[in-house]
Amino acid sequence: MRATVQTGTGRGNGVRAPPCAHGAALPLVCALLALAVLAPLLRPGFVLVHDMVFTPRQPLLPASFGLGSALPRAVPVDAVVGLASLVVPGEVVQRLALAGAVFGAALGAGRLVPTTSTGVRIAAATAYAWNPLVAERLFLGHWTLLLGCAALPWVAAAALRVRRQERGALAGLVLASLPALLSAPGGLLALGVALALAGRRAAPALLALAVALNAPWWVPSLLRADPALSDPAGVAAFAARAENWGGPVLSVLGLGGIWNADVVPVSRANPALPVLTVALVAAALAGLRVLARRWGRSPVAGLAALGATGVLLAVLAVLPGGADLLRWASAHVPGAGLLRDAQKWVAWWALPFALGFALAVxxxxxxxxxxxxxxVAAAGALLPIALLPDLAWGGFGRLEPVRPPADWTAVHAVLAHDPRPGDVAVLPLSAxxxxxWNDGRTQLDPAPRFLPRTTITDDSLRVGGVVVGGEDERAARVGALLREDGDLTAAGVGWVLVEHGTPGPLPRRTLARLERVFDGPWLTLYRVPGAVGAGPGGPAAAPVALSWAAAWAVICAALLWRGLPVGRFGLRPRPGTATKE
Amino acid sequence: MAGPVAVLIVVLAGLGVAGGVGAALVGVNDPDSSVQLEQRTEPEVIDYGTR
Structure with missing residues (x-):
């Protein structure tokens, strides 16, 4: 028995895309959604909130490519942003990234849902781009995860084309995955969606592509001298959290439940939300049955199973025995830190949730x-917004562009022009x-992405007073030297930067013997006397370079396949149908 | 069949709007939170977040 696999993109043998007039409506609504969320970014400056740091020109340092001593958590995104900010200012890069995340998510979901109704497409767009996952991750500054989420509907559409064995489909899948590949979780999210929808026959090829495309972060992680283990204390600190009386599981099912109460919109305390969440999940599950009739049972079953996996991972730490399992994994399994802050895996549920909700509408x-x-269509499209009104306007004050003080540019100039070698230790010892000047918002230290040298900052985290140990042994060693007035030059530290106006202890005794070379209201830069030794090396450069070459080779091959006539010869087109498995 | 579905959706949307606005108002005007703000002292090290 043969069944047609339909997508909402109008390609292949699926449901045709709506006429032009409707075709323009969806992108317009998606642009309005992005504008409604990010309107404060129309003003100049940088939004610096929690983990989101953008600077005028992010430096390209060894750590940007995975060659630093710390875990390559920001690889390859730091390299990509550094390269992008060589071309356009960092402010523009930030706006493109954030607007692309919201607009791309909405448009991707709207195009993916197999329907002829523009209203239903808009319902899918709002459900996927205007939800607690987007709000909480945006307010926590996890913009790379949001780009990963935005890529998922496009990855899904490409995976369905792979399933139909359309010509050039794998190349399209590679290109659709690119925004997700900026971070490790994004790459895994994209791989999960691709595997769920492309079918078993494509799995070996997909896994091989994923290995190559994600090599820039997993290769340096494997090459580290110390295993990539994480502090088991992080399991409880970053576990999913109840946002209302419904408990953490219902919070996660409603796409919320992030560990950090500071970034949860007030509307998540809505006392009606647990009941509404149950109703919405039931509606989404009913809608997935409609989706199965249009796409075929197998891909929808795969997508639903992926969603269930995402929810399970997200709530694992609050299930009986789950926290013990995760604590053991953190202490003994390298890379298990990816399961820390596991609420992010609920992104796998967001896509079937949005598609099912739209088809229920x-x-x-x-x-x-x-x-x-x-x-009914209007209510369906507006319901996600009505349930989360405080995502609008950047969370009404959460996202506000600011200008870093001129001290930062001055210190950058000193370090860029002084030939003396040495890395920069940054104080206070706090991440x-x-x-x-940023209205007292909690923000990641901007020094590593502002200064033109390798910086050493404390990477331990405090969550509600509980300290979660860091993973960078060099940072711990330099921190001890600073506190105990040890020999910093032996550790490769030639400079010490003190940031003022932010809480944290300062080792006064150590600072007293350093040479002050810049003193401003916000920053003081010290030179460490003595000959500076070599800092600890990171992973071997050759295999890391090979990992980048492998990823670039796959991307370039995909671009050539899609962009040049070479991709149009060879295989003959196959019928746009696939057999139901 | 048609009527109850539409009514259900409208009721859900109404509940959502009313609850969301209500929660936002309570959050803004909660006297406990303003007292906590006044009593908050500067920490030695900044928390990444609170639970």
Missing amino acids: ETARERVRGRASAA FRRFA
Whole structure:
């Protein structure tokens, strides 16, 4: 028995895309959604909030490519942003990234849902781009994860084409995955969606592509001298959290439940939310049955199973025995830190949730007539916004562009022009800052992405007073030297930067013997006397370079395949149908 | 069949709007939170977040 696999993109043998007039409506609504969320970014400056740091020109340092001593958590994104900010200012890069994340997510979901109704497409767009996952991750500054989420509907569409064995489909899948590949979780999210939808026959090829495309972060992780283990204390600190009386599981099912209460929109305390979440999940599951009739049972079963896996991973730390399992994995399994802050894996549930919700709206709409039909579609499209009004306008004050003080540019100039070698130790010993010039928002230390040299900052984290140990042994060693007035030059430290106006202890005794070379209201830069030794090396450069070459080779091959006529010869087109498995 | 579905959706949307606005108002005007703000002292090291 053969069944047609339909997508909403109008390609292949699926449901045709709506006429042009409707075709313009969806991108327009998606642009309005992005504008509604990011309107404060129309003003100049940088939004610096929690983990989101952008600077005028991010330096390209060894750590940007995975060659630093710390875990390559920001690889390859730091290299990509560094290269991008060579071409356009960092402010523009930030706006392109954030707007692309919201707009791309909405448009991708709207195009993916197999329907002829623009209203239903808009419902899918709002459900996927206007939800607690987007809000909480945006306010926590996890913009690379949001780009990964935005890529998922496009990856899904490409994977369905791979399933139909369309010509050039794998190349399209590679290109659709690119925004997700900026971070390790994004790459794994994209791989999961591709595997779920492309079918078993494509799995070996997909795994091989994923190995090559994600090599820039996993190769340096494997090459580290010390295993990439993480502090088991992080399991409880970053476990999913109840946002209302419904508990953590219902919070996660509703795409919320992030560990950090500071970034949760107030509307998540809505007392009606647990009941509404149950209703919405039921509606989404009903909609997935409609989706199965249009795509075929196998891909939808794969997508639903992936969603269930995402929810399970997200709530694992709050299930009986789950926390013990995760603590053991953190202490003994290298890379298990990816399961820390596991609420992010709920992104796998967000896609089937949005598609199912939209098709439930379509079903409801078909059961009414006349104006009521339009009202149902409008209610379906507006419901995600009504449930989370405080995502609008950057969370009403959470995202506000600011200008870093001129001290930063001055210190950058000193370090760029002084020939004296040495890395920069940054004080206070704390990963996060709270400056008056950023309205006291908690933000990651901007020094590593502002200064033209390798910086050493404390990478331990405090969550509600509980300290979660860092993973960079060099940072711990330099921190001890600073506190005990040890020999910094032997550790490769030639400079010490003190950031003022932010809480944290300062080792006064150590600072007293250093040479002050810049002193401003916000920053003081010290030179460490004596000959500076070589800092500890990172992973071997050759295999890391090979990992980048492998990823680039796959990307370039995909670009050539899609962009040049070479991709149009060879295989003959196959019928746009696939056999139901 | 058609009527109840539409009514259900409208009721859900209404509940959502009312609850969201209500929660936002409570959050803004909660007297406990303003007292906590006044009593907050500057920490030695900044928390990444709170639970």
